[in-house]
Amino acid sequence: MSHITAPQSVALTAKLRQTLGQIRPAHVVVTLVLFIGAWLMIFPYIWMVSSSLKPAAEVYDADFSIIPKTFAGVKNYSDVLFGQPYPRFMLNSLIVCVGILAVQLLTAVPAAYALAKFRFRGSAILLGTVIACLTIPINVTSIPIYLGLVKVGLLDTYMSMMFPFFVSVFAIFLFRQFFRGFPDSIIDAARVDGMTEIEIVLRLILPAALPAIAAFSVFSFVSHWNDLYWPLIVVQSQDKMTATLSMMQYQSEFDTNYGRSFAAATVVTIPMLLVFLFARRAFIRGITMSGVKG
Numbered sequence: 001m002s003h004i005t006a007p008q009s010v011a012l013t014a015k016l017r018q019t020l021g022q023i024r025p026a027h028v029v030v031t032l033v034l035f036i037g038a039w040l041m042i043f044p045y046i047w048m049v050s051s052s053l054k055p056a057a058e059v060y061d062a063d064f065s066i067i068p069k070t071f072a073g074v075k076n077y078s079d080v081l082f083g084q085p086y087p088r089f090m091l092n093s094l095i096v097c098v099g100i101l102a103v104q105l106l107t108a109v110p111a112a113y114a115l116a117k118f119r120f121r122g123s124a125i126l127l128g129t130v131i132a133c134l135t136i137p138i139n140v141t142s143i144p145i146y147l148g149l150v151k152v153g154l155l156d157t158y159m160s161m162m163f164p165f166f167v168s169v170f171a172i173f174l175f176r177q178f179f180r181g182f183p184d185s186i187i188d189a190a191r192v193d194g195m196t197e198i199e200i201v202l203r204l205i206l207p208a209a210l211p212a213i214a215a216f217s218v219f220s221f222v223s224h225w226n227d228l229y230w231p232l233i234v235v236q237s238q239d240k241m242t243a244t245l246s247m248m249q250y251q252s253e254f255d256t257n258y259g260r261s262f263a264a265a266t267v268v269t270i271p272m273l274l275v276f277l278f279a280r281r282a283f284i285r286g287i288t289m290s291g292v293k294g
Contacts, residue, residue: 045269052076052263059258076263084246085238086267093242096161096231097224101217103166108216109209112175113201117187127176133169138230146233156236165224171216178212179205222272243268 050066051059053073080086115127145164154160182205190200206213231245247264 048262048265048269051258052266054259056257056259059262072259073263076259077267079260080264080267084249086243086246088239089241089243089246090271092158092240093225093244095158096242097221099158099162100165100224101220103162104168104171104216104220105213107167108171108175109201109206111172113179113197113205115172115176116179117182117184130169130172130176134173138164142230142233149234155234156240158240160234161231161240161242164230168216168220170219174216175209175212178209182208218276221275225272226268 046066050068053071053076054068055070055072058068058070058072115123115130141164149155149160149163154163186204187200190204195203225242226244227242228244228248231242232248235241235245243264247261247268
């Protein structure tokens, strides 16, 4: 068994004092604020998972406990996964999210490239319009869009769930910021070599823009996977329900099964966590690289 000698003890004490001396009160305050903020962000998820393992009567019990007194997780999750066509709901959400993302990229990339690299009359006004559109929520345009979908008979279809989001002004602005940093000399050399603008975008711009595309893809996928407002308006049958919308089945005017509601919310959240875990590096890189361009 090894023992600490007196000189070693003195050295350790001096090193500890030096370390403590380097800790500034400002650092302690910042760390404490960050810890409180992280706890406030993660606590709802802890509560959600905990409540999904409890019976309905225990979810809002006055004596709150993270650990369930009566374990009902098997029943809650089995009711969610097997008591309804949940794979169909997940597939609907996947179709809607992938369809929206594909069209958004198809429309945003060329528009952003034109705003970043072309100089034409009215480009500044057009960019200002794009930025101004970022402030308009879907609630403002939902009524005219809904009436238009009713007129053409597209309610309760995948198209009705995807149509309002085909053009993303956020994607246009994000990609435009990224494309501005792409060297003009490379684009000019490609034009001299006879490449068309479409070939430049596909063969030069897109490979370099993968971090920005990954960042926006995470934004888009999470946003539309969690969307409840628009599917609640246009979906009229169970066959077209999304996973998020299916949680409404556990709520009624007189009785709500909170245990199953939280179990459904947990199941809906898991794919989003997986998407972010797999794409987090590209997501962070894309946001960083897009945010520093002037």
